[in-house]
Amino acid sequence: MFPTRRLWAMLALVGVFAALSVVFARVELLVAASLVGAWLLTRQYAFARDLQRVAADLSVEQVPARTDLLTDETVPVALSISLERPSSLSLTVEAGLPTAARAIDDLSVSLRPGMRGAERTVDVDWPVTGQHRFAGASVTATDGLFRERLPLGSGGSVTVDSRGPRLVHVGEGGSQLLSAYGDHEGGRRGSGIEPAEIREYVPGDVANRIDWKATARLGTPHVREFEAETERRAILVVDHRHSTAVGPPGESKLEYLREAALAALASTRAHGDPVALLTVADGGITARTDPSAAPATYAAVRRRLLDLEPAPSLDPAAPLEDADDRFSWSRARRRSTPADVHRAFTTLRGEHSPFAATLRPFYADRRAYRERIESDPLYSAVSTAFPTSKGSAWTLVFTDDTRPRELRETVKVARKRGDQVAVFIAPTVLYEPGGLADADRAYERYVVAEELRRDLAGLDRVRAYEVAPTDRLSAVLSSRGGVSP
Amino acid sequence: MSAREPATPLEDARPEGRRYPGRLSSDPPWLWQLLLTVVVLPATFAFVAGPVGALAGLLAGVVWYVAGTPYAVAVGYASLLVVFPTGTDTLSLALVTGAFVVCILASAGVTASPVRFVVAALVASAALVGGTWYAATTWPLWLAAASSLSVFALAAYGVHRSELVALGLVSEADDDTGDDTPTDGDGDTDTENTPTDGDGDTDTETRQ
Incomplete structure (x- = not known):
């Protein structure tokens, strides 16, 4: 029980009157002081009684709108109080928010004398991951003279999970990949310890x-x-163009591709193989690390991967994916490649027959296609980076399925160096918010992405995998009885 | 019901309607206020000291209405010094004191337990005022004043402690008479086991 300023004033009055009674030798003033003291005692007793009633009658609830949240999510928390019987005390109830929670506004409610209930809802930020338990609400009661603060009620708990991929599926056609990078057969004998x-x-x-x-x-x-001791360089090519930003906050395509790239990096490090990194945005190469097995290189590559953000689009009005490009993929993949076009065009240029004159314009058009592909940033980056790389190398490309033609040409140019290529593709349909609303449509789009993956996997020395949220992939597959396309 | 306005500072919380600084949320209803202001206090003072007393009683009544009982008591008894410069007789003092006790009892109607309130008010008034009168007539005035203040302070502390016990607000440290704070052998307090109140803050609040 704490005194208010008004109580201090009245206590001063008692003291002054007692002192004056001695000074003036008048017993009336001392009686007055005693009477004020009696009044204060009575009020104190009444306050204590009312407070006990309030403690018995008051119920406090602190209810968050949801109890399973993601980091930095804002969720309203409702604080409601109710009294079985009205009280003559003024009450203020402050919610016992967890320390890690940040309320946008003060989460407290006031109850004036005679009122029986009040409620207030305030948005609360949850920036810290973990399980957070509400403390009991703090009730402050006063009658204007005395004030008391007592804990009352209890709250539940809120579980805050970190944003980002939780269940990452890396595999082929819905089947989980067990290991993409491991021991590799050197096939040579020589000095070694094995x-x-x-x-x-x-x-x-x-x-x-x-x-x-x-x-x-x-x-x-x-x-x-x-066994001869060999090493194989791993070249990580990570696409972080604006199309990889598709997905909920913290669960975009780039987040999942990043997880896959980090796993590949960890595996590379475990085997002591040199690693190089190439990150590609819409404007071209954004970062490049030369192959090295030095610990500092692993750390630098890891840091760069963790810092990677989707790059802004150079043309914000452009669509994220070329629909014609994607859905004509099945036909396009059977056509000649830029290399074929270049070879045929060169051959025709040297001939002067009517046949060559007829075909030359068609191949000239196809030559424009080749030039367009060459201007694509991923293709350009892979074809120009590490031109002098010799020996065994493995190129790991982490990208999405928005530009299938460019991806196919990129894989082929990576393969030309005599390397093995692994492609990790994030199917757009599995990341788009609302992309699974129409199950049939989602399945059809997934089939198109799967066709691209299989087409790439069909190339010599190429393996292709899908990188997707496990739950969303399962949802798509379960729409057709869990059967992969 | 939704209360989205900022919380009202509790010390400023006053009953709706009249907003005089001395009024409390448990002040008596308006009929009692009218009776006490216009009738009881002026009549008592008039009976004791005549027309001048009536004016003093009316003044005390108005102060009671505006500022509350303690200030009305202060004004009323101070006016007695003016009305009776050589001293107030016992009967007059008893009547005036009785009128102010009625002022105290007037709030009983709006409390949760009127009977308890009346009993508490009568016991407190009788004990303090009666004790003070007895002490003043028996001992020197300074000793009577000191005694009265001491009794008042002890009674207030007793009510405070009983409230803490009734509400379970007494910390265990208050119950322990010995110093059994864990130490690590070299005399330093072992702070690793310091209890917290659940919100991460060290629970250092001690109720006296």
């Missing part, structure tokens, strides 16, 4: 390679072969 085989000695083998134990055991000279 024993490969024991073979009989042949003239020309140096003497110090003879395995004397095997020779003693088998009776004839034998030589022990070892």
